[in-house]
Amino acid sequence: MRSREHRSLDGGLAVGRRAVRRTLAATAVASLAAVLAACGGSSGGSSADSTPSAATSAVATLPAALAGKTLTAAADASYAPNEFFDTDGKTVIGMDADLIKALGTALGTKVDVKNVGFDDIIPALDAGKYNIGISSFTDTKEREAKVDFVTYFSAGTSFFTSADKPASVKTLDDLCGLTVAVEKGTTQADDATAQDGTCKTAGKPGVTVSQFPDQNGANLALTSGRAQVSMADSPVADYQVKLSDGKLKLVGTPYGTAPYGIAVPKNSGLAQPLLTALKALIADGTYKQILTKWGVEDGAITSPQINGATS
Structure with missing residues (x-):
């Protein structure tokens, strides 16, 4: 396996052990099995028979203005293992990066992950600078007033x-x-x-x-x-x-x-497609494999929802 590097406690670089594949298959006809390969393996119980229909269902709900286009996702790359820089100091990797790219594949589109300061992400979504925010956001009622969330993880x-x-x-x-x-x-x-x-x-x-x-x-x-x-x-x-x-x-x-949520602009029409795609990844094992790769499988959820904050 190729080694990767991650940000250490003092902001420097330290060598890790697991290989990281930097890109995911992005054609609309690709099955989610391609995501498994992109995440480092083909195990996890995915079904080639069920994948195309799940992906088609997710793609069908994507707003027409975004269909087939590259989506931009904002993440603060200082929060390993969820989101951080690869060895080149530019590419954002981690659990969140892998997951959002897998969701993009299910939606028949590419996702370009950009490094953005955590405190700037929600205002940037509101201003239309990015399509998605995925940066270990806790889904809260206060934040739901500004963006819509699709829950995907649980953490304290x-x-x-x-x-x-x-x-x-x-x-x-x-x-x-x-x-x-x-x-x-x-x-x-x-x-x-x-x-x-x-x-x-x-x-x-x-x-x-x-x-x-x-x-x-x-x-x-x-x-x-x-x-x-x-x-x-x-x-x-x-x-x-x-x-x-x-x-x-x-x-x-x-x-x-509390739940983490993938943030999208309020009433953008993106929440439902992402929810549909995430349910497909959970069902075929891709979701669990991504979390296991980064050692955060204890935070896995089984029933994602839109705007799931309780406080």
Whole structure:
């Protein structure tokens, strides 16, 4: 297998083990079995007989203005293993990149994944700069007011800290008096900021919330000692700790399990085609294979939906 490289905790590059195929078959007549090959294998229980009809059903619901055209998807490439840069420093790879390209194949179109700052993606969708946003977005009622979501994954939030000087953090209540490094615009940033108020109301020291444009900046703050703890989606926190050579450790208990959603402009007509295509990928095993490839299969869901936020 070819080696790949991923962003390490300090924003540098580290060698990984699994091969990455950078492109997926993109012709409308290709079956989803081509996606399996593009993702590194042909196992997973896909059915050649059922694939064409599933793909045809998804294509049939695609808005006419987009049929056969390359769709653009925005992702913040600082959140490994979900979305990050390949060795060339330009190509966005990861679970989200593989999944959206597989969905594009099911829709009979190509998907071009662009690196965009996390906090800029939803405004850019609203402005018509991109067709899709796929960047580990938690589907929330607040975000649903601006975009439509198709749920595709489930994740909570985990705490991680320095291994040699670990912060004693089990829950959000333990953040009082600490400096927390988070990515701007995330639910973790919202949670840490809310906890600051909770701590002060209880007469305790507040939380110093250091927000960064991307997760790499938050990681660097932690490893350089400028923060005592960081918070990230559970699969991302797990990945960072595994790559740290024992420098970091998970602490506390994950909380707030919620669905990830693929974001599309409000009332764009893209949500239903993506939902149909995703159901086909789940049914034939392609979806599970992609998640397994990136080690995040624990977050797999079986019943995706449009706008599935509960809060």
